[in-house]
Amino acid sequence: MGWTVQKMIDEGYTLGAACSRTQCFHFGRLDLAMLKARLGPGHSTMAPDLVPKLRCKKCGGKDVGLILHPPDRGRELRAGRPNANG
Numbered sequence: 432m433g434w435t436v437q438k439m440i441d442e443g444y445t446l447g448a449a450c451s452r453t454q455c456f457h458f459g460r461l462d463l464a465m466l467k468a469r470l471g472p473g474h475s476t477m478a479p480d481l482v483p484k485l486r487c488k489k490c491g492g493k494d495v496g497l498i499l500h501p502p503d504r505g506r507e508l509r510a511g512r513p514n515a516n517g
């Protein structure tokens with residue numbers, strides 16, 4: 432299966448990008464709306480397809496890694512109570 436820009440938006444995912452250069456390590460969050468406008472909603476967001484389109488804003492390097500952030504599904508915050516009697 433493959434991810435597209437539109438699917439990421441629909442599913443509530445966010446996408447981060449991290450520069451792999453040890454002297455840089457710049458990290459940024461990608462703007463999916465901007466990617467959609469630039470590349471089209473059906474463009475793949477899989478690394479081999481998307482990374483060639485990206486460039487580090489800080490050093491201009493093309494050695495960029497993608498980080499997929501899943502949505503906060505349910506937001507189950509545990510209260511931390513040892514006993515559920517209550």
Ligand SMILES: [Zn+2]
Pocket residue numbers: 450451452455456457487488489490491492
């Ligand atoms: Zn960089």
